[in-house]
Amino acid sequence: MSKNGKILVAMSGGVDSSVAAMLLHEQGYDVIGITMKVWDYASFGGTTKETGCCSLDSINDARYLAVQLGFPHYILDLREDFEKHVISNFISEYKNARTPNPCVLCNTHIKWEALLRKADMLDCEFIATGHYAFINQLQDRFYISKGNDEIKDQSYVLWGLTQQSLSRTMFPLNIYSKTEIKEMALNSGYDAIAKKSESYEICFIPDNDYRGFLKRRVDDFDAQFPEGNFVDKNGKILGKHKGLPFYTIGQRKGLDIAMGVPYYVVDIKKSTNEVVLGEKEALYSDSTELIGVNLHKYAEITDGMDVLVKVRYKDPGTAAKLFNKNGGIEVVFNNPVSAITPGQSAVFYEGKDIIGGGFIR
């Protein structure tokens, strides 16, 4: 493919992806804008407020930019894929008393795999997104590195991308900071887009009430997730909980239990329908196991490898060693880490480079 070939740009309607498309267009690429429709708010009347990436407003904003700059824009209906890969996992994880990490799956399967299928159809070799990160290549391996804007680093949610996906990806915002991108949007006259607030909450649950969402999606919710006991580590009953999906490891708020010192969710026991509570100290552990591992920079992990591991999105990371174990990876931290949560992702780095990641067992 020539340098200035066709490229598919995923446009959410937000500043980041808008400027990404703009930059590529300026650089002479043959840009095709795509806005993915992964969810239908109207069919799940939790709220009329549409704040997520699939709202009409967002689609319109993306289209407006495409029209202004003069490149084609399509809407891609990925609701089925989204249901299959993201929603179903979201529900089953809660059923298993785990805490799902939908953004990671959405990136891997929707924003990349499904989008690349569309790219094939449109004869595009590359796709681009508005992430603040670098794609690098080391011999035959492709890997993501953190962007220059560390506070805006999104690499944590990108660990699941396959080599195939990575080899066809471009991140036009890699060298920029969020502030610079906003300025570019303003300077180009896209004030409305530049001033949009950051997205937050789970995109398919705009009212942020994910228990309400589960209630609507799970048959006989009350029977599946009955009330039960809060207990301490010795099994002493401390109070009543409202059903396992209301809790996640490390949670403090909403326990409605006054112990004189802060109490946190330390464990969630599906077998006995108990939520174990304890003090902050009880949250620390010094190792964890990962499943569904995907590797970026190296084709395999050598036992004892030194890395930095992030265990949640906003986590500065903890030095650790990796070991192959039972087809997954065991992470042994140099210092204890708080609230390691089953279902969340652990991503390991070497400097700014992603070595790989996996789901916490």
Place this chain on the structure above:
RNA sequence: UGUCCCAUGGUGUAACGGUAGCACACGGGUUUUUGGAGCCCAUAGCCAAGGUUCGAAUCCUUGUGGGACAA
């Protein structure tokens, strides 16, 4: 039934007779491409009725509600 002890926000507790404070919980905000954490702010109380005193959560009396001894 006799003696003794206790009673303070939603919970657990402080306050020589001199402005009722703390922790936790709850609520709000901040933050964030997930959940959670963190940080900031706020609401809220002297069991009841009398009395002593310039002044009572504090001392006295009675009542009410708990608890411990006592047969």
